[in-house]
Amino acid sequence: STVTRDFIASGLKPDSVQLVTAPDPSYSGSGGKTLIDDEVGELNFRNGRWLGYRNGDMVAVLYFNIPQTLKTISVSAITDPGVFIMPPREIQVYEEEGAGNWKLIAKDFPRQLTKDTAEHVKRYALPLGDKSYNKMKLVVKPLGRLPNWHPGKGEPGWVFVDELFFEN
Numbered sequence: 001s002t003v004t005r006d007f008i009a010s011g012l013k014p015d016s017v018q019l020v021t022a023p024d025p026s027y028s029g030s031g032g033k034t035l036i037d038d039e040v041g042e043l044n045f046r047n048g049r050w051l052g053y054r055n056g057d058m059v060a061v062l063y064f065n066i067p068q069t070l071k072t073i074s075v076s077a078i079t080d081p082g083v084f085i086m087p088p089r090e091i092q093v094y095e096e097e098g099a100g101n102w103k104l105i106a107k108d109f110p111r112q113l114t115k116d117t118a119e120h121v122k123r124y125a126l127p128l129g130d131k132s133y134n135k136m137k138l139v140v141k142p143l144g145r146l147p148n149w150h151p152g153k154g155e156p157g158w159v160f161v162d163e164l165f166f167e168n
Contacts, residue, residue, distance in 0.1 A: 012068060012166045019051075020059040027052025027160065032060060034162060041162035043119050045078055045085060050160040058140040058161055067134040072125050073106070074165040075140060080119035081150060086143040086157040087112060093126055094137040102137055105129065115149055123165065138164070
């Protein structure tokens with residue numbers, strides 16, 4: 001049998017992460033550190049390496065002590081429709097333009113499922129424009145209502161996020 005693994009070089013990452021919105025208490029990982037701890041979550045979303053959100057958005061502020069020139073940010077998320085975990089509905093990245101003023105610099109609307117599928121982990125890459133950043137805000141939105149094909153149609157979906165990856 002064949003086993004496939006992705007290997008990603010650990011490189012640039014924020015010095016700290018502040019979770020503005022708290023994850024569900026059952027899926028809180030190690031708080032903001034979960035996003036930058038170099039421990040990629042696997043298909044077991046209960047292993048303590050994931051942040052789970054269902055009734056609200058994940059909002060995190062990323063801090064770089066020394067400004068970093070970044071080309072992309074990638075968000076790792078799990079999809080497991082059998083337990084209501086769906087791709088993010090939307091991902092947004094903001095840069096700080098001044099004290100408390102945020103400017104949207106990137107957004108993505110990940111493709112949603114049209115039928116049941118096997119559980120998998122996927123990275124969603126957003127271009128950042130090859131600029132220098134010292135503070136960013138990341139927003140990851142769960143699917144508000146499961147689609148009609150899903151046995152739980154109409155119920156809120158979960159979004160699970162673990163590791164962030166940066167390219168400079």
